[in-house]
Amino acid sequence: MPHHHFYESELEDIRRKLVLMGEKCIDLVRLSFQALEQNDLSIAQRVLGMDDEIDELELHIDNESVRYLSLRAPVATDVRMLTVCMKGCHDLERVGDEASSIAKRVRRLARQGRPIGDLAGIPQMTEMVIGILRKSIDSFVNESYDEALSLPEIDRKVDDLNRSNYDILMSRSADDSKYVPIGIELIFISKSLERIGDHAVNIGEEVAYLIKAKNISHTDLVRRAPTRS
Amino acid sequence: MATVTATEPTLTEHTAPSPDPSYIQVKNFSFWYGSSQVIHDQTFSMPKQKVTAFIGPSGCGKSTLLRCFNRMNDLIDGIHHEGDITVGGESIFNPMLEVISLRKRVGMVFQKYNPFPKSIYENIVYSLRVAGRNKKSELDEVVERSLRNAALWDEVKDRLQDSALGLSGGQMQRLCIARAIANQPEILLMDEPCSALDPVATGKIEELIHQLKRQFTIVIVTHNMQQAARVSDRTAFFYLGKLIEYDETQKIFMNPEKPQTEDYVSGRFG
Numbered sequence: 209m210p211h212h213h214f215y216e217s218e219l220e221d222i223r224r225k226l227v228l229m230g231e232k233c234i235d236l237v238r239l240s241f242q243a244l245e246q247n248d249l250s251i252a253q254r255v256l257g258m259d260d261e262i263d264e265l266e267l268h269i270d271n272e273s274v275r276y277l278s279l280r281a282p283v284a285t286d287v288r289m290l291t292v293c294m295k296g297c298h299d300l301e302r303v304g305d306e307a308s309s310i311a312k313r314v315r316r317l318a319r320q321g322r323p324i325g326d327l328a329g330i331p332q333m334t335e336m337v338i339g340i341l342r343k344s345i346d347s348f349v350n351e352s353y354d355e356a357l358s359l360p361e362i363d364r365k366v367d368d369l370n371r372s373n374y375d376i377l378m379s380r381s382a383d384d385s386k387y388v389p390i391g392i393e394l395i396f397i398s399k400s401l402e403r404i405g406d407h408a409v410n411i412g413e414e415v416a417y418l419i420k421a422k423n424i425s426h427t428d429l430v431r432r433a434p435t436r437s
Numbered sequence: 438m439a440t441v442t443a444t445e446p447t448l449t450e451h452t453a454p455s456p457d458p459s460y461i462q463v464k465n466f467s468f469w470y471g472s473s474q475v476i477h478d479q480t481f482s483m484p485k486q487k488v489t490a491f492i493g494p495s496g497c498g499k500s501t502l503l504r505c506f507n508r509m510n511d512l513i514d515g516i517h518h519e520g521d522i523t524v525g526g527e528s529i530f531n532p533m534l535e536v537i538s539l540r541k542r543v544g545m546v547f548q549k550y551n552p553f554p555k556s557i558y559e560n561i562v563y564s565l566r567v568a569g570r571n572k573k574s575e576l577d578e579v580v581e582r583s584l585r586n587a588a589l590w591d592e593v594k595d596r597l598q599d600s601a602l603g604l605s606g607g608q609m610q611r612l613c614i615a616r617a618i619a620n621q622p623e624i625l626l627m628d629e630p631c632s633a634l635d636p637v638a639t640g641k642i643e644e645l646i647h648q649l650k651r652q653f654t655i656v657i658v659t660h661n662m663q664q665a666a667r668v669s670d671r672t673a674f675f676y677l678g679k680l681i682e683y684d685e686t687q688k689i690f691m692n693p694e695k696p697q698t699e700d701y702v703s704g705r706f707g
Contacts, residue, residue: 213640214647215667278691279666 215280219289222272226293229265230345232258233303234338237404240310241334244397249318255311262304269297288421292414299407306400313393320389328376330398333369336362337401344411353419359412360430366405373398455484460654461506466520468501475501477678488646488655490669494706497675499658503626506656507543508536524624544617548629550609552601557593560601560612561619579619587615588645607638614645625649627657631664643668662702666690674698
């Protein structure tokens with residue numbers, strides 16, 4: 209019968225904080241898109257405030273992980289859990305930054321004082337990015353290797369959408385020089401969403417490492433873009 | 438929306454305050470075996486209902502100091518001390534104080550488990566019988582409470598009259614802890630309580646220490662760095678009879694002030 213140590217609750221606490229951070233990141237991405245779609249500066253402001261909470265969680269997870277490594281002499285799965293939490297919280301912190309960046313661009317777009325118009329593939333891309341983030345957190349919670357490995361394929365579709373957004377927005381800017389300031393902001397927003405997809409894939413790689421004790425980064429299992437001929 | 442907040446307290450207790458941060462006070466304390474001085478004018482205090490770990494290489498004076506707290510060293514010829522040690526503000530060297538009453542308040546568990554060659558039951562009630570307390574209902578109650586507190590009750594409740602010497606090593610050490618807490622002391626001294634135990638029994642004793650600190654103030658001497666890190670709230674590092682560094686355990690193991698402490702806790706000493 210396995211014997212449980214009294215301090216294991218500390219590791220569980222770190223794990224729960226990472227899940228919480230993931231949930232908050234999903235909320236943040238959703239809100240940043242709402243701010244864009246509804247041209248709502250108060251929502252944009254809320255996103256920036258919530259990003260501070262995410263930064264605080266990152267610090268907490270980092271500090272508690274170092275404390276656990278120093279005081280509890282963890283081995284095997286426990287060590288991998290800690291490295292996953294430490295690396296995962298950095299990816300999630302970057303997700304928070306990208307969502308903040310979107311919120312800031314919403315503010316700049318508002319200052320242009322003209323309607324933004326059609327958002328190209330950004331709404332669809334946001335849904336996909338929220339989906340891939342959700343899957344990355346679920347794969348961690350359920351410790352599902354298959355779910356973790358399903359992320360790169362979704363990410364490739366996100367990348368495709370980003371490229372198509374770029375083409376659409378560049379073409380609009382070429383047709384109408386007054387559209388250029390809007391087009392540029394939307395291209396950057398699309399790029400932020402694309403980066404969030406990458407961070408979700410990173411988390412999936414970490415989860416795979418947690419489960420199989422094998423680092424699959426930079427292998428064919430997680431190849432992000434199809435090989436170009 | 439996520440409902441848990443970032444500032445939600447953790448499930449762990451590593452920040453809970455002590456009811457008395459200066460419960461045991463060591464004041465300008467020096468100690469000699471004959472002409473050999475083993476503790477040099479040390480002053481520091483230990484908190485109530487916390488675990489304080491003494492670490493340091495052999496011969497650094499940590500076990501000697503531990504044995505001062507219940508005046509076990511009085512049994513050795515040629516010893517003398519200077520300075521004072523107080524528990525709850527009261528000097529343990531007060532000439533009016535009976536050593537026996539001090540030892541009732543300050544229990545001790547040794548490196549090698551040392552149950553009496555008697556039954557499990559009689560091991561625990563021994564000190565009560567010596568004090569003339571023989572009422573069966575009271576003794577039964579003390580036996581059950583002590584064994585439960587020592588996390589041994591479930592394993593031995595059906596064989597209390599069996600010889601204590603038939604228990605496993607880990608069980609014998611927990612029996613010694615049960616015996617030490619039978620009289621409800623305020624302080625529990627532990628001198629390398631796990632050094633003769635396997636990792637499973639060690640884990641159980643560590644868990645027990647974690648439970649017991651809610652009721653008792655614990656001072657533990659250990660050579661096992663990981664054990665000090667896991668079980669203690671504060672850690673004192675001794676070297677050549679001097680306290681080199683004394684702080685919160687996480688400070689000692691994560692970012693000690695003195696290079697000597699870091700060398701010792703990371704095993705690079707000497």
